[in-house]
Amino acid sequence: MNTVLTPSPGLGSARRSGRALPRIRKALLYIFLILVVLSMIVPLLWMISASLKSEAEIFGFPIQWIPSKFYWSNYVEVWTKVPFLTYYLNTLKIAGITTVLQVFTCSMAAYAFAKVRFPERDKLFLLYLATMMIPYQVMMIPQFLLMKELGLVNNHWALILLGAFSPFGVFLFRQFYMTIPEELSEAARIDGLNEFGIYLRIILPLTRPAIASLIIFTFMHSWNDFLGPLIYLNSDSLFTLQLGMQHFQTEYSTEYGPLMAAAVSAIVPTIIVYFLAQDHFIEGISAGAVKG
DSSP, X not given: OOXXXXXXXXXXXXXXXXXXXXXXXXXXXHHHHHHHHHHHHHHHHHHHHHTTSOHHHHTOSSOOSSOSSOOTHHHXXXXXXXXXXXXXXXXXXXXXXXXXXXHHHHHHHHHHHHHOOOTTHHHHHHHHXXXXXXXHHHHHHHHHHHHHHTTOTTSHHHHHHHTSOOHHHHHHHHHHHTTSOHHHHHHHHHTTOOHHHIIIIIIGGGOHHHHHHHHHHHHHHHHHOOHHHHHHOOSGGGOOHHHHGXXXXXXXXXXXXXXXXXXXXXXXXXXXXXXXXXXXXXXXXXXXXSOO
């Protein structure tokens, strides 16, 4: 006599719940990511919308995302009421030179820590990384006194020199260099290249992702820096964008329309730099996370 085995109803429901659980987790993850994205995009959209509104409409409730009348005069006022172009060029000069110098210094220092063997190399690298834990407020006064002794107060070079070195950049490059096979360097040494030649001709061309990542981080930090220019710059002709926008905030009132227009104008270069380097950005972050 043949016995027919029938599946238990409880077993089928357990299988269905087991298949549904990953879907629920994925849905919750997507909802969380969407909320995070909205928390970043909504303030940007509000800023763009406010830059085209009158003062009375900016803080109206409920929010009118599309202005009833576009006040392009806010942008005209930004570029005519204050020397905004001067602030723009000053910021571009500081951010551009700082970025170039930091890529050069960090890539060379990282090459020494990753590819050149010398006594206590790893301990020195850890000591260098430990400086990342020191708050800027602790170094602020000694750095200012040093720049004062060098005669660089109220000079762009104070900001450029202080931003030309970065432990984070050295760490990023070193971790990327550790993923490059040592055989390439050894073969170059056999062919007669010195260490600088190996760095310049062999290693550096392979580090475009790390270079792109550091360019984005350095440029954005230098472009948006407010505390550094506030400490070292006194003349209005030397001000950066972050200081120049203070002209729209007085003791008694704030011109929110022009201020938002200035903020929108100020973020354009950082967006351009990111889009130019975005192809290598994620790859560079992943490479920098590899354990060396």
